Amino acid sequence: MILRSLTSRLIFLYCIILLLLGAAFLAITVISFRHYAGQVITNILAVRTQDVWRVSRDELHRPDILKSLIEKRFSPESQDRFIRIEVDGKTVYRSGEPLNGQFSARDIPPILPLKEGAVLPIGEVMLYAKSFTQPGWPRVIIETGQFQYAQTVEDRLTRSLFIGLPILLLLAAIAGYLVMRRALTPVESMIRAAESFTFNEPHKRLPTTGNEPTIEALGLALNRMLDRLDSAYSHVNRFTSDAAHELRTPLTIIRGELELIARQEDLAPDVDESIRTVLEEMTRLSGLVDNLIALSRMDSLWGKTAHDTVDLLDLALETIDQMHLLLEEKQLTVTKPRGPAVLVPGDRGRLKQVLVNLLANAIKYTAPGGRITIQILAEGMRAVVMVEDTGIGIAPEYQQRVFDRFYRVSPDRGADGAGLGLAIVKSICQAHGGTVSVRSKPSVGSCFVVEVPLSAAGAVSTMESRRFAEGLPSPDLSQTRARAV
Ligand code: ADP
Numbered sequence: 001m002i003l004r005s006l007t008s009r010l011i012f013l014y015c016i017i018l019l020l021l022g023a024a025f026l027a028i029t030v031i032s033f034r035h036y037a038g039q040v041i042t043n044i045l046a047v048r049t050q051d052v053w054r055v056s057r058d059e060l061h062r063p064d065i066l067k068s069l070i071e072k073r074f075s076p077e078s079q080d081r082f083i084r085i086e087v088d089g090k091t092v093y094r095s096g097e098p099l100n101g102q103f104s105a106r107d108i109p110p111i112l113p114l115k116e117g118a119v120l121p122i123g124e125v126m127l128y129a130k131s132f133t134q135p136g137w138p139r140v141i142i143e144t145g146q147f148q149y150a151q152t153v154e155d156r157l158t159r160s161l162f163i164g165l166p167i168l169l170l171l172a173a174i175a176g177y178l179v180m181r182r183a184l185t186p187v188e189s190m191i192r193a194a195e196s197f198t199f200n201e202p203h204k205r206l207p208t209t210g211n212e213p214t215i216e217a218l219g220l221a222l223n224r225m226l227d228r229l230d231s232a233y234s235h236v237n238r239f240t241s242d243a244a245h246e247l248r249t250p251l252t253i254i255r256g257e258l259e260l261i262a263r264q265e266d267l268a269p270d271v272d273e274s275i276r277t278v279l280e281e282m283t284r285l286s287g288l289v290d291n292l293i294a295l296s297r298m299d300s301l302w303g304k305t306a307h308d309t310v311d312l313l314d315l316a317l318e319t320i321d322q323m324h325l326l327l328e329e330k331q332l333t334v335t336k337p338r339g340p341a342v343l344v345p346g347d348r349g350r351l352k353q354v355l356v357n358l359l360a361n362a363i364k365y366t367a368p369g370g371r372i373t374i375q376i377l378a379e380g381m382r383a384v385v386m387v388e389d390t391g392i393g394i395a396p397e398y399q400q401r402v403f404d405r406f407y408r409v410s411p412d413r414g415a416d417g418a419g420l421g422l423a424i425v426k427s428i429c430q431a432h433g434g435t436v437s438v439r440s441k442p443s444v445g446s447c448f449v450v451e452v453p454l455s456a457a458g459a460v461s462t463m464e465s466r467r468f469a470e471g472l473p474s475p476d477l478s479q480t481r482a483r484a485v
Contacts, residue, residue: 007180014176015169022165030158037150042119045128048074048144052083053132056093060085060140066093082108082125082145088138102147114141124148186211190219198433202230241296244289251289255282284416291420294353295405298427309455310348311341312383313376319355320374326363327372335373342376342383343455350428351452354436357421358387358448364417365446366391378454382434385450393442402438425450 055073059066066085070076076083076095080102085093097105103124111120111129119128125145132140190206197204205226208219261267262275316337320327327334344351362372370390377384394402398409403426408419422436425448429436434452 007177007184010180011173011176015173018169018172019165022161022168026158026161026165029161030154033154033157034150037154038119041126041146041150042117042128045119045126045144045146046117046130048081049128049130049142052085052142052144053130053140056085056142057132057134057140060087060092060137063092070095080147082127082143084108084110084143086110086141086143098147108145110141111143121148121151126150183212183215186215186219190215190222194222198430202233237296240292244292244296247289248286248293251282251286255279255286258282284418288418288420291418291424294424295420295427298350298424298431307345308348309343310346310351311343312351312385313337313339313342315348315352316355316374316376316385319352319359323356323359323363326360330363330366330368330370332363332366332368333371335371337374337376339377342378344383344432344452345455346432346452347428350431354425354428354450355385355387357425358385358450361421361448362387362389362391362446365389370445379451381454382451383454385452386447388445388447390445393444393446394438394440395442396440399438399440403436 052070052074055069056066059069070083070093074081074083074095077097077099080098080100081095082098082103082105083093083095084091095105108122108125108127111122111127114129114131116130117128119126121127122145124147126148127143127145129141129143132142134140186207193204193206205223206219208216208223211219258275258279262272262279267275320334320336359372359374366372366389372390373386373388375384375386375388394409401407402409403422404419405423406419407423408417426436429450429452432452434450436448436450438446438448440446
């Protein structure tokens with residue numbers, strides 16, 4: 001899209017430049033031609049006028065001889081020429097009508113006032129006039145003219161350039177488009193490649209070979225940048241993982257020691273209270289460290305997800321059973337998923353973690369007495385898991401950010417956590433070539449939708465699964481998908 005608009009913008013610019021150049025060329029051509037033709041015709045007519053004077057000056061008083069002399073010497077009728085001689089304001093000779101009828105000699109008016117030595121367009125004729133005097137004679141004005149061939153040529157030239165220029169522009173635009181497309185094809189394939197890279201393919205790079213040198217250099221520069229990003233990301237990931245591992249052992253020891261102390265019966269009530277508070281925080285800290293380790297493991301195992309065939313329906317039922325105490329504690333009603341098996345290739349442990357995190361959040365953020373609905377179905381080539389609750393919901397401006405690491409909508413929403421649960425869900429989904437998205441309305445509820453590719457066997461049961469889904473209240477997936485991460 002970007003390239004298409006770039007191509008059209010460049011071609012538009014190129015056509016404008018070509019149009020301006022073409023117009024300048026047209027103007028220069030016409031002006032130079034007019035100037036050159038004007039000079040030529042002036043010279044010709046000036047010389048001819050002199051000739052007419054030379055031939056006629058001794059016979060001006062004998063019109064018949066004058067006529068035959070001029071016609072013999074200049075043949076005006078057969079050569080589209082015009083000659084007029086006036087003596088003392090009286091015409092003593094005027095050439096006849098041209099044989100090809102290109103102008104009417106009798107209708108050509110005299111140049112008044114006389115413009116000596118200038119060629120003027122009079123009707124279809126270019127007319128030149130000059131006065132001559134000789135002692136004892138009145139003033140003689142000789143006018144010579146020539147049909148405006150130059151004007152006809154100029155008109156034709158202008159017309160053909162006016163017709164030719166748009167054709168030239170069109171051809172140039174087509175040629176420009178083809179050249180641009182050819183030049184930008186490698187950029188397009190680089191964009192396609194970059195967009196096809198998924199989160200779990202950090203080692204993929206842009207195609208660069210066989211491209212034009214500048215584009216190849218661009219591809220190589222981008223690839224080097226990806227290398228640097230990859231190595232920086234791995235570095236941060238290693239650091240997080242090492243730090244979390246280093247913290248895990250002392251935390252376990254501290255927790256163990258605190259649990260031992262807490263079991264003592266002779267503790268003063270305020271000490272007992274403090275130890276329990278510290279123990280709670282330690283448990284939260286241990287959970288955080290475990291989550292960090294899980295995340296860094298996910299990152300370092302990109303693309304290496306174990307490929308067992310996992311039945312998501314079975315996994316979801318198992319997870320709900322295991323979490324029944326939490327559900328009962330808050331008196332939440334659960335609608336369990338139904339239908340045929342939905343099989344996906346992946347890591348059972350991690351997919352379970354997705355379900356646990358989503359269900360735990362639904363429980364955490366739903367008031368007692370609320371409802372949680374879990375649906376698992378196959379749609380096209382994808383398995384879809386929906387965890388819907390009637391909880392506090394998430395305002396639209398936070399819906400994208402909840403999947404970021406350490407992001408919590410607001411700590412005062414009544415539940416503790418570190419903001420890593422959904423980041424882990426997202427990471428696991430991406431590692432499985434899938435997405436997670438949310439659709440939510442504050443005070444109404446949220447629906448988290450996970451989509452992962454079905455296994456070949458799972459795809460077969462798609463139709464069957466759809467029939468089951470139709471029997472259930474189905475959230476509008478199209479809106480949720482628009483925000484899939
Ligand atoms: P936390 O440990 O804080 O729950 P998560 O990454 O699991 O971290 O969630 C991030 C934020 O998203 C939470 O702070 C919470 O405000 C919001 N959230 C997650 N699930 C729900 C839900 N089902 N209903 C309402 N808000 C939710």
